[in-house]
Amino acid sequence: MDFEEENEKLIDHIKKVGYLRSKELEEALRKIPRHLFVPEEMEYMAYRDTPLSIGHNQTISQPSTVVAMTEALDVKKGQKILEIGTGSGWQGAILSYLVGEKGFVYSIEVIKKLAEFAKNNIKKIGIKNIEVIVKDGSLGLKEKSPFDRIIVTAAAPDVPHPYLDQLKLNGIMVIPVGNLYLQKMYVIKKLKKGFEKINIGNFMFVPLVGKYGFK
């Protein structure tokens, strides 16, 4: 199977549906090949625009969803980002590429085995500006805050207040909020006058667990 060719077809598809706009993200999709982030038996499906199982009842998100969330996050070089829900490490690696050598990504995963899976996947592409941490990410990561950007890749019942506290002024957070079956994707900006919240559409995510997640 020619993964490069399959990836180009996927990139074209995501452009056509209108999600992919920035050149930097298009380049990141080429530099961070998705087949390196899925279990070997799933490789042949890596370039389909669909979520895939990564074990432990979890998924690597659908490529067009990863693109929609990343575009909404409006990442700039040198930024410090917090990701909650490392999963396969693919989204985190894309963010690491976008922030460049001077930026950094902290990615939290609650399932130890998945964190190990992600670390191995990230090693394959030699990215150094990301740290995968095993803990309850619903609490955020106070000791490394404030963050320029926060991205949550699991469905939250509400916006956990630690994330609002740990976001920098003028920072952006992208988070799916709703029930277990359907969520609204919120883009939240922290402004001097308060928080600005925009809904960019409905999505379906696995649940955020932990203190501020689903019980």
Ligand code: SAM
């Ligand atoms: N971003 C991932 C990727 O690129 O593969 C996909 C993430 S998957 C849709 C959601 C992940 O969130 C799962 O791996 C799950 O274990 C994790 N998760 C759920 N609740 C969490 C919590 N409280 N803290 C950290 N991770 C959590």
